[in-house]
Amino acid sequence: MATTPRKSRPRAAARSSGALPHGLTAQQCRDMYRKMVQIRHFEDHAAEAYAQAKVGGFLHLYIGEEAVAVGAIAAVREDDHILGHYRDHGYALARGCDVRACMAELFGRDTGICHGRGGSMHLADASRHFWGGHAIVGSHIPIGAGMAYAMQYLEQPLVVLDFFGDGATGNGIFHEGLNMAALWNLPVVFICENNLYGMGATLAEESPVSDMMIKAEGYTMPAVQCDGMDVLSVYGAVQQAAEHCRSGKGPFFVEAMTYRFRGHSMADPELYRDKEEVRRWRELDPIPRFGDFLVQHRITSPQELAEVNEEVEAEMLEAVRFADSSPWPEPDSVDRWIYAKPIDPEATEEAPSMAGNPAGAAS
C-alpha cells in the first residue's frame, strides 16, 4: 500500500553549497512560494463561497497538491501548452491567469474567465496557453497528444503538459493517448498526480500497481517519480521531462506522489480514508515545507513569508468582492458561442430548386 507519505531525499550537494537546485534563482523560488499560497487561499475562499451557496455545482479543491501544478508549470516556457483535469484551479493560477476572473467564473458571472459557461471544472485561458480543465476523466490525454502533434507538424519548439490523476490510468483513453504519443514520438509530458484515490476508490481498488509510472513502460516511455509535496522535486522532474520532449526524444511520464487534504469534492464525507492518514500527510504540507527551505537558504525571511500571506489574502478578498459584485451574464447571451460560425437557415431564403440538376438524378 502506498498510503505512507514518502519524503524526497534532500539534495545534499546543492544545499550544502548554498546553490539552489535545478538552476533556480531566488526570485523564481519566491514566485513559486507565492503561487502556492495563492492557490491555497483561493481554494479556502472558494470553499467559503460554496458554503454560502455563492458557488454551485461541483467544487474540487486542490489543497495539498499545490506543489505539483506550481513546480511543473514553473519548469516550462510560458508559451508551452497546459491541459488539466477538473481539479483545475491550481493550473490556472500557476499559469498566471487572472485571479478575479477565475473567482468570477466560480460565481457564474459574466466577468468569469469563460463568461460563466464552464464553471469551476472548466477554467481556461487560451491567451496563456492554458487549454482547460477537462471534466470527463482522461478525455484530455489524447487531446494533449494531438496538440503536441500540431507543434511538431508546425515546427514549433513547444511542449504540452497534460495533467491527470491516478484514477485516469484505469480508463481506456489514457492508454490510447499514451500509445499514440509514444508511437509518433510527440513532445508531451504526461503528469500523473497520484493522490492515492480515484474519487473514493483506493489505489488497491483501482489499479494492479500502486506506482503509475509502471504503466508508461509498456509504451517505452521514460518515466520518473517525484515527491509531489516538494515543489523542487516536481520542478526538477518536469524540467528534465520537458528538455527530453523539446529535444525531439518523444513523450515523458512524470508521476507526482501527492495527497489532497480535503475531500474529492465539497460533497465528500470522506468515509473511505482515516483521519490519521490525512494527519500524516498534512505534516508534509508543501507550503510551510518550502517556506522553511527558503528561510534556511536565506532566500527570504519569516517576516517576508508572512507578508506574502497577507498580500495574497488581500488579493483573494478583492477577488471575492469582484466576483460577488460582478454582473450576471445577460439572459439573451445564453446561446452565444455554440458555434464559431453560426449558420441560420431561418435567415436565408428558401433554397432554389435544383430540379433537373443531374447532381440530383436518381440512380
Added chain:
Amino acid sequence: MAELTYREAVRSAMREEMRSDSRVILMGESITGYGGSYAVTKGLVEEFGPKRVMETPIAEAGIVGFAVGAAMGGLRPVAELMTVNFALLALDQIVNSAAKFHYMFGGQWSVPLVVRTVSGFGQLGPTHSQTFEGWFASVPGLKVVMPATPADAKGLLLAAIRDPDPVIFIEHSLLYSTKGEVPEQEGLEVPIGRASVVREGTDVTLVGYSRMLLQALHAAEVLEREDGVSCEVVDLRTLRPLDYPTVVASVGRTHRLVLCGEDWRTGGFGASLLSEIHDRSFDDLDAPIARVAMRDIPLPYSRKLEQQLIPASQQIVDAVRRMS
C-alpha cells in the same frame, strides 16, 4: 461537369483541400497502405506522405481526441471513423470535447474538425448496420452533414473542412459506387445548412437524405407513372442546422409530407423532424405526416430477414398511397 463516383468525389474534396491548405491532415484506421475500408483515401498517402495521411491505431476515442487537440494546435484534421457503429467508441470526444469547447470556454477557441464516417448495411449483422445521425444531430455545437450525391459529397466536404466548427460528415456505404455529375471547378463549396428541392411536384412532399433521397426519387417516379401523383422531393443534405424553411415552403405547396429515413422509428432523426414540422406546418397539412423508418429491431445478418427491414422506395410509395 465531370462524372465521378461518390467515393471519388469525397476523395477529390480531400485532395483539393490538402493541396491548397497545408494544415489539412487525414487520420484513420487502415487509410494508408490499405486505402481505407471503403477505399476512399486510396492514393492520398502516396501524394501527401504519412505526416499528412496518418495511419492510426484502432482507437476511435483516441483518434477523435487526438484530432481535437491537433485542431486546437492549429491544424485542420479530417478524422475517418471506419463506420458510424465504431463512432460510438468516440462519442465522448465528439460530444463532450469537440462540441463543447467553443461554448464552455466562452468562445476562446473553436475546434475545426471533420469526422468522416459511414452508415450502411448489407448482411453485416446487428453491430455493423446501424444509423445514428439522430444522436449526432441532437447535440448543439455539432454540424451534421449527410450528402446523397457525388456533387454534394464533394462540395459539402470542402465546406466542412473549411468550417471552424466540428462537422460530422456521414457517408453511405451503398452510395460509394453511384455516379453523378460534379462541377470541375476546384474548391467549389456546397453550403452547409441548405436543403435542396431536387424534384418539383404538387401533390406530396418527400423529404430524404443520403441513400433515402435516392429511394424517394425512385418512389416519385413510380407514383407519377402508376398513380399520376406528383411528388416534390427535398434533400435535406444537412441535418444540423436544419433548413426548415425549405421543408415548410414545400409543404405549403403540396400539403402532404412523408419523411424518409433509415434510422429507428423510436427516437430516430425523423421523430424530431416530424415534431418540428408539425408545429410549423400544421395548418398547411391535409393529412398526418407519414414516416418511413427502420422498425425497432436490430438489423439481422440473414439476407431474407434483413431485406424486409431496410427502408426502401416501396415503403414510401405505400405511405403516399395510404394518404390518398
